[in-house]
Amino acid sequence: MKGFFDTRIEFLKGVGPQKSALLNKELQIFTYGDLLQYYPFRYEDRTRFFSVRELHHQLPNIQVKGVLKSMETIGTRSKKRLVAQLQDETGTVDLVWFKGINWISKKLKKGVTYVAFGKPTLYGGRINMAHPEIDVLTPNHQGPGYLQPVYHTTELLKRRFLDSRAIGKLQKQLLVNAYPKIAESLPETLLNELSLLSRAESLRQIHFPEDHKKLSQAQLRLKFEELFYIQLRLLKLKHTRIEKYQGKVFGETALIREFYHSYLPFELTGAQKRVIREIYRDMKSGKQMNRLLQGDVGSGKTIVAFICLLAVVGAGSQAALMAPTEILAEQHFRGLHPFATSMGIEIDILTGSTKKSARDSLHQRLQNGQLKILVGTHALLEDKVQFQSLGLAVIDEQHRFGVAQRAKLWSKNKDFYPHVLVMTATPIPRTLAMTLYGDLEISIIDELPPGRKPVETVHRYDENRLKVFGFIKKQITAGRQIYFVYPLIEESAKMDLKHLEDGYESISRAFPDVPISIVHGKMKSRDKDYEMQRFVKGETRIMVATTVIEVGVNVPNATVMVIENAERFGLAQLHQLRGRVGRGADQSFCILITDVKISKEGRTRLQTMVRTNNGFEIADVDLKLRGPGDLMGTQQSGVLDLLIADLGKDGKLLQVAREKAASILDQDPDLKLPIHENIRKQVARQKKSSLNWSRIS
Numbered sequence: 001m002k003g004f005f006d007t008r009i010e011f012l013k014g015v016g017p018q019k020s021a022l023l024n025k026e027l028q029i030f031t032y033g034d035l036l037q038y039y040p041f042r043y044e045d046r047t048r049f050f051s052v053r054e055l056h057h058q059l060p061n062i063q064v065k066g067v068l069k070s071m072e073t074i075g076t077r078s079k080k081r082l083v084a085q086l087q088d089e090t091g092t093v094d095l096v097w098f099k100g101i102n103w104i105s106k107k108l109k110k111g112v113t114y115v116a117f118g119k120p121t122l123y124g125g126r127i128n129m130a131h132p133e134i135d136v137l138t139p140n141h142q143g144p145g146y147l148q149p150v151y152h153t154t155e156l157l158k159r160r161f162l163d164s165r166a167i168g169k170l171q172k173q174l175l176v177n178a179y180p181k182i183a184e185s186l187p188e189t190l191l192n193e194l195s196l197l198s199r200a201e202s203l204r205q206i207h208f209p210e211d212h213k214k215l216s217q218a219q220l221r222l223k224f225e226e227l228f229y230i231q232l233r234l235l236k237l238k239h240t241r242i243e244k245y246q247g248k249v250f251g252e253t254a255l256i257r258e259f260y261h262s263y264l265p266f267e268l269t270g271a272q273k274r275v276i277r278e279i280y281r282d283m284k285s286g287k288q289m290n291r292l293l294q295g296d297v298g299s300g301k302t303i304v305a306f307i308c309l310l311a312v313v314g315a316g317s318q319a320a321l322m323a324p325t326e327i328l329a330e331q332h333f334r335g336l337h338p339f340a341t342s343m344g345i346e347i348d349i350l351t352g353s354t355k356k357s358a359r360d361s362l363h364q365r366l367q368n369g370q371l372k373i374l375v376g377t378h379a380l381l382e383d384k385v386q387f388q389s390l391g392l393a394v395i396d397e398q399h400r401f402g403v404a405q406r407a408k409l410w411s412k413n414k415d416f417y418p419h420v421l422v423m424t425a426t427p428i429p430r431t432l433a434m435t436l437y438g439d440l441e442i443s444i445i446d447e448l449p450p451g452r453k454p455v456e457t458v459h460r461y462d463e464n465r466l467k468v469f470g471f472i473k474k475q476i477t478a479g480r481q482i483y484f485v486y487p488l489i490e491e492s493a494k495m496d497l498k499h500l501e502d503g504y505e506s507i508s509r510a511f512p513d514v515p516i517s518i519v520h521g522k523m524k525s526r527d528k529d530y531e532m533q534r535f536v537k538g539e540t541r542i543m544v545a546t547t548v549i550e551v552g553v554n555v556p557n558a559t560v561m562v563i564e565n566a567e568r569f570g571l572a573q574l575h576q577l578r579g580r581v582g583r584g585a586d587q588s589f590c591i592l593i594t595d596v597k598i599s600k601e602g603r604t605r606l607q608t609m610v611r612t613n614n615g616f617e618i619a620d621v622d623l624k625l626r627g628p629g630d631l632m633g634t635q636q637s638g639v640l641d642l643l644i645a646d647l648g649k650d651g652k653l654l655q656v657a658r659e660k661a662a663s664i665l666d667q668d669p670d671l672k673l674p675i676h677e678n679i680r681k682q683v684a685r686q687k688k689s690s691l692n693w694s695r696i697s
C-alpha cells in the first residue's frame with residue numbers, strides 16, 4: 001500500500017520532473033518521506049539582533065540592523081568594491097561587496113533601515129561583513145525571530161536554484177500538507193516516560209525550530225527514535241537466532257582438564273577465566289553461539305580460543321581458527337602445534353600458499369574427521385573445504401572479516417550451525433560495538449597478564465633522531481629487538497616506499513653491525529614471511545617495516561617500537577602498533593617521531609598515545625576526533641548511515657534506546673500487544689523502505 005509519504009517528489013509543487021531528477025541523483029531524495037527526513041545540518045541564529053558594538057570576528061553568521069549611512073565604490077579593476085556603512089545606536093559597521101556591485105548599489109538606498117546577515121570579519125583593524133544578505137527592515141523582523149535551517153546541497157543543485165533556502169521552502173510547503181498525516185512511531189508509554197515530543201512536532205521543529213529549546217527537544221526525539229529502531233532490530237535478530245538456531249552442546253572435557261593440568265604454561269588471569277565461563281555457558285546452551293571477544297592487544301585471547309577449541313575437539317567435533325593474514329595464521333599454528341601434538345590432537349594449516357598435494361590430503365582428513373583443528377586464512381572459507389563436523393569457528397581480528405564471511409562459516413555444517421567466536425583487539429567504543437555488533441554477545445578481557453610493564457610512550461621530533469638512535473643502541477646491546485614502522489598509504493605508495501628505503505639505509509648506516517630485516521607490502525608473501533621469521537627467531541635485531549606487522553605479531557623480545565611520521569597514523573593503528581611491544585617481562589618503549597609541524601588533530605592523537613595505554617580510552621578519543629562537530633560527522637566517516645544520531649556524542653542516549661528496546665522485547669517478543677502497535681507499524685514501514693536495516697544485518 002502506498003501512502004502519502006511514498007508520493008514521488010516530482011509531484012511536490014515547485015519541483016517537477018527536472019528538479020526531481022536532480023534531487024534523486026544528488027541527494028537521494030525520491031519521495032515526500034525522503035525530503036522530510038532530509039534534516040538541516042545546522043541553523044543560522046536569527047533569534048536576535050546583535051548591536052554593532054558587540055561584533056567581533058569570532059562570531060558565526062549573525063544579524064544586525066541599522067540605517068544605511070553612506071555607500072561608495074572604491075578601488076579599480078580587481079580591487080573594485082562597494083562599501084556601505086550601516087549604523088545603529090552603538091556604532092557603524094562596513095558592508096562590503098566585490099561582486100554584483102551594480103545590482104546591489106541600485107537596490108540599496110541611503111537613509112533606509114536594513115537588516116544585514118553575515119559573518120563579521122576583521123579587515124585592516126576594522127570589523128566588516130563581506131557579501132551579507134541584506135533586506136529592508138519590515139514588521140516581520142520585529143517578531144520573536146527564528147532559527148534558519150541550513151541544508152547541505154551540491155554545486156550542481158545550487159546552479160539549478162536548489163540551494164539551502166530553496167530546499168527550506170520545499171520543506172515548508174510539504175509540511176503544511178504532511179503535518180496532520182505524520183503518524184506517531186513510538187509507543188505512548190515511551191513518549192511519556194522520556195518526555196519526548198511527538199513525531200509530527202519533532203519533524204516540524206527540526207526544520208523550523210521555534211527556539212533553541214524546541215530544537216533540542218526535536219533533535220533528542222529523532223535521535224532516540226533512530227537509535228531505538230536500530231537496537232530493536234539488532235536485538236530482535238539476536239533473539240530470533242537464539243530461538244531458532246540450534247548449536248551442538250559442548251562443555252568441559254577431560255582434554256581441557258589435561259591441558260590445564262599438564263600443559264598450560266601460566267595461570268590464567270581472572271578476566272580470561274571469566275570470558276571462558278561466558279563462552280562455555282553459550283556452548284552448553286544448545287543454541288548457536290555468536291560471541292565477540294574483545295581484549296586489548298596482549299591480553300591473551302589466543303589461549304582462550306585454544307581452550308574453547310579443546311572443548312569441541314574433546315567432544316569429538318572439529319574446530320577452526322581463522323586469521324586475517326598468512327603471517328598470523330602461521331604464528332597461531334606454530335603456537336598451538338606443540339600443545340596439540342603432545343595431546344595427540346591432529347592440527348594443520350591451510351592458507352593461500354598451501355601446496356596442492358598438501359591440500360588434497362588435508363581436504364580428505366577434514367572430511368573423514370581425522371583432522372581436528374584447522375588453522376588458516378580465509379582460504380578456509382572456500383567451498384571445497386568441507387568438515388565432517390565443524391563445531392566451532394574462531395575468527396581472530398574480526399575487523400577484516402565481513403558479515404557475509406561469518407555467514408559463510410555457518411554453512412560449513414549441515415546439521416547445525418557451528419558456534420562462532422569473533423576476537424578483536426581493535427578497541428571499539430561501547431557505542432560503536434553496541435551498534436556494529438549489537439546482535440552478538442560481548443565478552444571483554446579487561447586485564448593484562450601479570451608482570452607486564454605498561455609501554456612507555458614518548459613523542460620526539462625528527463631533529464632529535466640521533467638521541468633516539470643512541471637509546472636504541474643501548475637496547476640492542478642489552479639483547480633486545482627493535483621495530484621501525486613507516487606509513488603506507490595507497491595514493492602515494494611510491495613515495496612511501498622511498499621513505500621506507502631511505503629509512504632502511506640510514507638505519508643500516510647507524511647500526512652497521514646489526515642484522516636488519518625489511519618487510520613491506522610490495523614484497524612477495526614468501527619473502528615477507530621469510531624476513532618475519534628471521535626476526536621472530538632473533539636472527540635479525542631490527543625490523544624495518546610498513547604496517548604489515550600491525551596485527552597480532554608476537555615477538556616478546558622486541559622492546560622498542562619506533563613509528564616514523566607518526567602523525568600520519570590513526571589512533572587505532574598507533575595503538576595496535578604499540579601493542580607489538582611490551583609482550584615480555586622487560587620494560588618496553590614506543591617512540592613516536594614526527595616533524596615539528598603537525599596539525600592540531602595530529603597533536604591530539606600523539607598526546608593521547610603518550611597519556612594512556614588504555615585501548616578503550618583511545619578509541620573514545622578516536623571516535624570524537626573523527627566525528628566532526630556537525631551532525632553529518634559520523635555518517636560520512638562511514639560506520640553507519642545515521643540520519644541524525646551521532647555515535648560519538650549520543651552514547652548515553654544509545655544506552656537508553658537499547659535498554660528500552662530490550663525491555664519491550666522482553667515483555668512482548670513478537671510485538672503483539674496493542675500498546676506496541678506504533679512499533680509494529682513503524683517496523684513494517686522501515687522494512688518496506690529498507691532504511692538502514694540492510695546495512696546492519
Ligand code: ADP
Nearest residue numbers: 266267268269296297298299300301302303449
Ligand atoms: P592477544 O590478545 O593480543 O592476541 P596473545 O594471545 O597473543 O594476545 O597473548 C600475548 C602473550 O601473552 C602471549 O605470549 C601469551 O602466551 C601470553 N599470555 C597469555 N595469557 C597469559 C597469562 N594468563 N599469563 C601470562 N602470559 C600470558
Ligand code: MG
Nearest residue numbers: 301302396552
Ligand atoms: Mg592475537
